Amino acid sequence: MKDVARRYGFAATVVMVALTAFWVLVLIILPYLFLVDASFRPSLPADQVGGPNDHYTLQNYLTLLNPNATKEFLFLSIPIHLFVFAQTVAISCLVTVITLALAYPLAYILAKVVNPRTVATLFLILLIPLWISELLRSFAWYIILAYQGPLNALLGLFGISPIRWISGYNGVIIGLIYTYFLFMLFPIYGSLTTLDSNQIEAAEDMGARWWQIHRRVVIPHAKPGIASGCVMVFMMCAGALFVPRLLASPSSRWFTEVIMQWFFEGLDWNTGSAYAFMLLLVCTVFVSLMIRLFKVNLTDIAR
Amino acid sequence: MSEGVQLSGVSVNFGNFRAVNNVSVSIKSGEFFSFLGPSGCGKTTILRAVSGFISPSAGSVRIGGQDMAGIGPNRRPTALIFQNLALFPLMSVWENIAFGLEVRGAPRAARRARAEELLRLVDLPGAGDKAIAQLSGGQKQRVAIARALAVEPKVMLLDEPLSALDLKLRQHMRAELRAIQKRTDITFIYITHDQGEALAMSDRIGVMSQGRLQQVDTPQRIYENPANGFVASFVGENNVFNGTLDDIQAGVGTFTTDDGEVLRAMVGSGVKEYADAKLYVRPERVTLNPVSEKAREGANVVAVKVASIAFEGNFINIHASDKRGRRHIVQVPNDASVWIPPVGTDARLEFTPDQATILTENLPARAGEDDVGVRQGQSYRVEVAQ
Numbered sequence: 248m249k250d251v252a253r254r255y256g257f258a259a260t261v262v263m264v265a266l267t268a269f270w271v272l273v274l275i276i277l278p279y280l281f282l283v284d285a286s287f288r289p290s291l292p293a294d295q296v297g298g299p300n301d302h303y304t305l306q307n308y309l310t311l312l313n314p315n316a317t318k319e320f321l322f323l324s325i326p327i328h329l330f331v332f333a334q335t336v337a338i339s340c341l342v343t344v345i346t347l348a349l350a351y352p353l354a355y356i357l358a359k360v361v362n363p364r365t366v367a368t369l370f371l372i373l374l375i376p377l378w379i380s381e382l383l384r385s386f387a388w389y390i391i392l393a394y395q396g397p398l399n400a401l402l403g404l405f406g407i408s409p410i411r412w413i414s415g416y417n418g419v420i421i422g423l424i425y426t427y428f429l430f431m432l433f434p435i436y437g438s439l440t441t442l443d444s445n446q447i448e449a450a451e452d453m454g455a456r457w458w459q460i461h462r463r464v465v466i467p468h469a470k471p472g473i474a475s476g477c478v479m480v481f482m483m484c485a486g487a488l489f490v491p492r493l494l495a496s497p498s499s500r501w502f503t504e505v506i507m508q509w510f511f512e513g514l515d516w517n518t519g520s521a522y523a524f525m526l527l528l529v530c531t532v533f534v535s536l537m538i539r540l541f542k543v544n545l546t547d548i549a550r
Numbered sequence: 551m552s553e554g555v556q557l558s559g560v561s562v563n564f565g566n567f568r569a570v571n572n573v574s575v576s577i578k579s580g581e582f583f584s585f586l587g588p589s590g591c592g593k594t595t596i597l598r599a600v601s602g603f604i605s606p607s608a609g610s611v612r613i614g615g616q617d618m619a620g621i622g623p624n625r626r627p628t629a630l631i632f633q634n635l636a637l638f639p640l641m642s643v644w645e646n647i648a649f650g651l652e653v654r655g656a657p658r659a660a661r662r663a664r665a666e667e668l669l670r671l672v673d674l675p676g677a678g679d680k681a682i683a684q685l686s687g688g689q690k691q692r693v694a695i696a697r698a699l700a701v702e703p704k705v706m707l708l709d710e711p712l713s714a715l716d717l718k719l720r721q722h723m724r725a726e727l728r729a730i731q732k733r734t735d736i737t738f739i740y741i742t743h744d745q746g747e748a749l750a751m752s753d754r755i756g757v758m759s760q761g762r763l764q765q766v767d768t769p770q771r772i773y774e775n776p777a778n779g780f781v782a783s784f785v786g787e788n789n790v791f792n793g794t795l796d797d798i799q800a801g802v803g804t805f806t807t808d809d810g811e812v813l814r815a816m817v818g819s820g821v822k823e824y825a826d827a828k829l830y831v832r833p834e835r836v837t838l839n840p841v842s843e844k845a846r847e848g849a850n851v852v853a854v855k856v857a858s859i860a861f862e863g864n865f866i867n868i869h870a871s872d873k874r875g876r877r878h879i880v881q882v883p884n885d886a887s888v889w890i891p892p893v894g895t896d897a898r899l900e901f902t903p904d905q906a907t908i909l910t911e912n913l914p915a916r917a918g919e920d921d922v923g924v925r926q927g928q929s930y931r932v933e934v935a936q
């Protein structure tokens with residue numbers, strides 16, 4: 248701080264600190280605090296806000312467990328919102344795992360096998376889809392995966408009968424993997440480029456098989472990248488909106504859609520906030536789980 | 551148990567570039583063999599061909615008589631110590647050492663016991679639980695050696711393992727490595743660009759230049775009887791005179807320098823009469839004498855002027871320039887009885903014919919040039935009875 252003051256002068260420093268503080272406090276923390284507060288108050292007509300009925304309650308959170316709207320699942324009847332919530336989390340986990348399984352080998356090949364000049368071209372090809380908005384990409388997949396779309400037409404050429412891709416969560420899973428794949432690939436690739444290739448060779452020289460090399464040398468080194476890739480992909484999946492909107496079958500809902508519904512259709516910001524915080528809570532739990540699992544620091548993940 | 555290593559006609563190409571060119575050498579079981587050569591001459595490439603990370607473009611590598619073609623690095627009886635050691639930073643010291651046993655499925659207790667045993671061997675007892683980052687350069691060195699020894703290799707390959715250490719530690723580790731080699735009786739193939747290291751440690755040295763083996767011999771013979779100009783100037787210091795060889799009588803040649811001075815010296819192999827050649831004489835084999843004194847009988851004499859004096863501690867290097875202005879070095883012990891003339895003194899450089907050698911420069915063809923069979927004379931084929 249003193250260094251900054253010496254370099255830029257006292258006045259400029261005060262302005263910089265004040266602006267940063269304003270940004271953090273007013274634009275980030277305050278809106279959240281407002282939502283937290285709202286999530287613990289009942290949804291009331293405008294004239295009753297601040298009135299005798301406006302007291303703190305857990306009611307909004309308990310709406311998630313509403314026993315009046317349930318879904319049958321394996322002999323259990325589960326409150327429908329809770330079911331959507333659980334399914335969102337479970338499928339996000341699944342997408343994270345599949346993305347990891349696809350991205351790790353590719354990242355390894357890009358970082359350690361392919362020669363560096365080809366890698367630049369490959370990255371360009373991988374990056375081009377990112378220039379297009381998520382909405383358009385989801386639409387593209389909607390078209391590709393349609394029952395009478397190009398994918399089934401292509402399979403038809405090989406004599407495979409058409410598959411109903413957009414049924415249940417299949418379309419969502421494919422769309423999410425596609426959309427967030429690079430967010431898994433880049434951190435892992437980044438951590439692998441810092442791995443000294445001699446370590447891989449040293450392990451091989453001492454008799455290790457390829458899978459032993461990965462288990463003992465490469466994966467431990469890539470851990471921070473894997474952890475941050477998983478955290479990013481999981482959070483973005485759980486918070487995704489367009490992909491589930493477009494690629495889920497009508498009966499398969501995503502938790503963000505439920506939140507949207509509370510906010511914009513139900514005009515019940517209080518329950519909407521409560522639901523949003525449930526999602527945030529799960530994401531926080533996921534991050535701490537990753538930190539535990541991979542024994543990495545929060546700063547490693549943010550890198 | 552150790553095994554010998556035979557390289558026959560090994561060449562390695564990277565695209566059009568030939569990094570190793572027709573190298574043939576037979577390294578004996580239990581021998582400490584060094585490849586010595588300047589940076590980029592293909593030493594690491596040879597080592598990688600022996601350990602199996604690259605397969606030669608031509609020729610064969612045999613270990614213990616068995617052809618290694620098609621056998622991967624994880625199935626060869628070799629252990630490689632990398633130029634940068636390549637220890638696993640995320641494993642503890644003992645896990646590093648026991649890695650080779652771990653991948654072979656040895657139980658944890660046995661691995662731990664073996665690691666401790668090896669730590670004692672490399673003089674690091676009790677360091678097993680330390681992290682790699684906690685070790686000093688010399689300690690890392692020892693861990694790398696222990697890790698390589700753990701897989702009980704028949705041949706140990708070392709790629710300039712001491713180059714990152716400071717002088718004192720390097721000298722200490724030289725002795726240590728040599729002792730470990732003697733104790734374990736494993737064949738060591740050692741790579742270095744440091745001629746002092748090669749001379750001090752090796753049973754035999756292979757001097758390399760631009761992918762070619764220039765000479766294979768014991769340290770003494772490499773130093774005393776270099777096969778060509780490259781070896782003479784790369785190994786140790788030399789004073790060089792350019793000129794032509796006039797004639798040879800009983801192995802002693804008469805040599806006329808470019809200045810017209812006539813000198814006499816031993817003639818190396820492959821030098822032809824009436825051909826351009828160079829005369830090499832070691833700084834410690836020449837003496838500097840006052841002009842007033844009479845020259846020794848039969849000695850070569852070159853008139854010089856003292857240009858500068860460098861005090862090196864245990865010896866002194868006197869730099870003297872001849873009438874063409876070319877520098878020559880005279881190395882004398884730091885001893886009160888030796889005449890050390892002040893700078894600017896006229897003096898006489900003297901050396902006897904048996905201390906000097908006439909050689910052709912004989913620098914090898916550019917690596918990559920395909921001339922196998924054309925200049926066979928340059929690639930030394932050394933056959934050693936097993």
Ligand SMILES: Nc1ncnc2c1ncn2[C@@H]1O[C@H](COP(=O)(O)OP(=O)(O)OP(=O)(O)O)[C@@H](O)[C@H]1O
Pocket residue numbers: 564567569587588589590591592593594595596743
């Ligand atoms: N994978 C490769 N592709 C292309 N050229 C290579 C490759 N590896 C090495 N070379 C070239 O081959 C030559 C020999 O390399 P090598 O690593 O064997 O040298 P070195 O004798 O070990 O040198 P140093 O003492 O600097 O380690 C060098 O000119 C190098 O540029």
Ligand SMILES: [Mg+2]
Pocket residue numbers: 593594595633709
């Ligand atoms: Mg090298």
